[in-house]
Amino acid sequence: MTKLTDLTIAAALNGLNKGEFTSAELTRDHIGAVENARALNAFIVETPELAMEQATASDERRKSGRVGLLEGIPIAMKDLFCTKGVQTTAASKILKGFTPTYESTVSQNMLDQGMVMLGKVSLDEFAMGSANITSGYGNVISPWRANGDDKQRIPGGSSGGSSAAVSARIAMGATGTDTGGSIRQPASVTGIVGIKPTYGRCSRWGVVAFASSLDQAGPLARSVEDCAIMLQAMAGWDQKDSTSVNMPVPDFKAVLGQSIKGLKVGIPKEYRVDGMAPEIDKMWQQGIDWLKDAGAEIVDISLPHTKYALATYYILAPAECSSNLARYDGMRYGNRVEGKDLNETYELTRAAGFGDEVQRRILMGTYVLSAGYYDAYYLKAQKIRALIARDFTEAYKQVDVILTPTTPGSAFVIGEKQDDPLKMYLEDVFTVPVNLAGLPGMSLPAMLDDKGLPLGLQLIGRPFDEETLFKVGSVLEKAAGFTAKPDMGWVNAK
Amino acid sequence: MDKQTVLKVAKLARLKIDDERAEVLAADLGGIFKWIEQLNEVDTNGVEPMTSVGGQKAFRRPDVVTDGNKQAEIMRNAPDSAEGFFVVPKVVE
Numbered sequence: 001m002t003k004l005t006d007l008t009i010a011a012a013l014n015g016l017n018k019g020e021f022t023s024a025e026l027t028r029d030h031i032g033a034v035e036n037a038r039a040l041n042a043f044i045v046e047t048p049e050l051a052m053e054q055a056t057a058s059d060e061r062r063k064s065g066r067v068g069l070l071e072g073i074p075i076a077m078k079d080l081f082c083t084k085g086v087q088t089t090a091a092s093k094i095l096k097g098f099t100p101t102y103e104s105t106v107s108q109n110m111l112d113q114g115m116v117m118l119g120k121v122s123l124d125e126f127a128m129g130s131a132n133i134t135s136g137y138g139n140v141i142s143p144w145r146a147n148g149d150d151k152q153r154i155p156g157g158s159s160g161g162s163s164a165a166v167s168a169r170i171a172m173g174a175t176g177t178d179t180g181g182s183i184r185q186p187a188s189v190t191g192i193v194g195i196k197p198t199y200g201r202c203s204r205w206g207v208v209a210f211a212s213s214l215d216q217a218g219p220l221a222r223s224v225e226d227c228a229i230m231l232q233a234m235a236g237w238d239q240k241d242s243t244s245v246n247m248p249v250p251d252f253k254a255v256l257g258q259s260i261k262g263l264k265v266g267i268p269k270e271y272r273v274d275g276m277a278p279e280i281d282k283m284w285q286q287g288i289d290w291l292k293d294a295g296a297e298i299v300d301i302s303l304p305h306t307k308y309a310l311a312t313y314y315i316l317a318p319a320e321c322s323s324n325l326a327r328y329d330g331m332r333y334g335n336r337v338e339g340k341d342l343n344e345t346y347e348l349t350r351a352a353g354f355g356d357e358v359q360r361r362i363l364m365g366t367y368v369l370s371a372g373y374y375d376a377y378y379l380k381a382q383k384i385r386a387l388i389a390r391d392f393t394e395a396y397k398q399v400d401v402i403l404t405p406t407t408p409g410s411a412f413v414i415g416e417k418q419d420d421p422l423k424m425y426l427e428d429v430f431t432v433p434v435n436l437a438g439l440p441g442m443s444l445p446a447m448l449d450d451k452g453l454p455l456g457l458q459l460i461g462r463p464f465d466e467e468t469l470f471k472v473g474s475v476l477e478k479a480a481g482f483t484a485k486p487d488m489g490w491v492n493a494k
Numbered sequence: 495m496d497k498q499t500v501l502k503v504a505k506l507a508r509l510k511i512d513d514e515r516a517e518v519l520a521a522d523l524g525g526i527f528k529w530i531e532q533l534n535e536v537d538t539n540g541v542e543p544m545t546s547v548g549g550q551k552a553f554r555r556p557d558v559v560t561d562g563n564k565q566a567e568i569m570r571n572a573p574d575s576a577e578g579f580f581v582v583p584k585v586v587e
Contacts, residue, residue: 097571098571099570101564101570101571102567199547199548200548200550213545213546213547242553243546243550245550246553307532308532308535308536311530311532315530315533322507329508331572331573331580331582332572332580333571333572333573334571336573339583341583342582342583342584342585344510346508347509348510350507350510351509351511354509359509359511359519360519360522360523363500363503363504363507363509364526366506366507367499367503367523367527370503370506377530380534381533382544383536383538383542383544384536384538385543385544386541386544387536387538387541389544420525421525421526422525422526437547438548
C-alpha cells in the first residue's frame, strides 16, 4: 500500500471518505514524518498534540456527516499567520514567544473546513528573502540534493519551510504568502505547485504584514488539484480586511481537465533575460510545445517595462516594510531591550530583534520615504508600477494567460549569492511583476535539470481569473508527468 | 550613500547601528541605489502613480460596536504591564 504521507490531498480525502483510514492515522503518520525530518529545520514550532486533537475531532465530525473541504488533512502553517494560542514569530527574534490571542482569517477559514495543523513552518524573517537563510531560527534545508553532491541547497523563500515540508512529504500542503514570489519561487525550486491568487482574493487579516499592497496568501501543495482544494478553503471576502474583495469564490476544481483548445497563451519576449540558464530556456520551450499540443494558440507578446520591475519593487516593498515594521518597538508585544531612555530602548530593541536583511530593508524604505527623496524614489516607483500594470492590461487584450519560467535557475547551494544582496534579489525577476500588477500567478514543476533539480513554469492570469490558471495548470501537469521526489535518505538518517 | 547618511536614516528608523556596520551598509545600500537609478530612464510624464491594486471602494458598515472587552487579551503579550496598562520607559521628566 502507498504510504499515507505520499498521498495527495485529493487522494487522502477520498480515502478518508471511503473509511480506508482515519484522520488520526493520517495525522499520526505525518507527525512521525515531521519528527524524522528535523534535519530540514522546516518547523519553528511543531504542534503534534493539537494536531491529534483536531484529527480526532475531525473523525467525529465525519461520522456525523459534516465534512469540510480540508476535513482531516494535515497541513503546515507558515509562521506568518497568527494562530490563536500557538507562537507566531514571522521567523523574527523580535517576536519570539509572541502568542496571538486571535486567529488569522485564512487559517480560521481552513480550520472551519476541517484542517489539522501540524505546526508553524519557518520562513525568511518577515518574509524578506528568497532562500530561507534570513530566519532568526536557522536556515531551512531543502530535501533536494543535486546528483552526485551532498551540498545543502535552498528550499526557496520566503515560504521555504512550507516548500521543504510539502516536497519532503511531511505535510500534505502548506500555506504561504507571496509579496514578490515567495510562494512561486519556493514551489519551483522544490518541485511542487504553488499559487499566489489575485490581490484581494484572500484576507490579509492576522497575517504579519510585510508590504501591504503586495502581500497575498496562497497554498503550496503537490498537485494542481490540491492547490485548488486549498485555495477554495482559504479564499473569500473578509470584513476585517478592507482590501479583500467582495466577490464570489468560484469552484476552482470544476475547471480541472477542461479543454484549452483555442486558448491564447502569451509568451513575453522580455522574460528572455541575460544570464538565464540554457535549461530554463529549454523548459520554457517545452512548456510552449505542451500547450500547443493541447490546442492552445501561442502569441508573442511584449511587456516592455519588465526590466524595471525589480528596481521598482525594491523601492516600494522596503517603503511599505519600513512603515509596517515601525510597530515593533518593544512596548505592547514582542521583546524589549531596555536603554537609558525611550528612544534608546526603541533603538536597542529593534537592533537586537531584527536581522541584517530586515534592517537593510527598513533603512532602504526609510531613506526613500524621507524628506527630499520621496518624489525621486517612491513617487517615481509608483508611476512605473502603473506602467508595469498597464503592460499586462494591454497584453490581456490579446491573450488569455501568460507562460514564463518561474525562476532564472534551479535551487542554489546555501551560502551562494550571499555576498551581494542584488544577486539574491534577481532570484525574483520573473515573479515580482505579477505582484506589482496584483495578478494571480501559479508555479508548477516541469522537469529536472541536468543536476537532477526541479525547474518550474509560471502561469500568469487576468485579475480574479485563477480558474484559467488551474485549467491550464492541469493540462501542463498532465503533459509534464512530473513524478520526481527528493531522496529522503540523508534527511531520515540523521 | 555614505556612512553619515546611513546613521541619519538609522536614527529616523530607530535602529542602533554602530560605525563599523554603518560602513558596510553604506556600501550595500550604495550599490542597491545605484542599480535603482536605472528607473530614471523611464519617462513617467503624465503617468498617475499607482497607489493600490484594483482600486475598489472601501465598503461601509453600520457604525456600531462589533468588538471589545479584550483588555486581558491585548495585554497578554506585553513585555511589561501593570494594572491593565503598558509600562514604558519614562517619557516626560
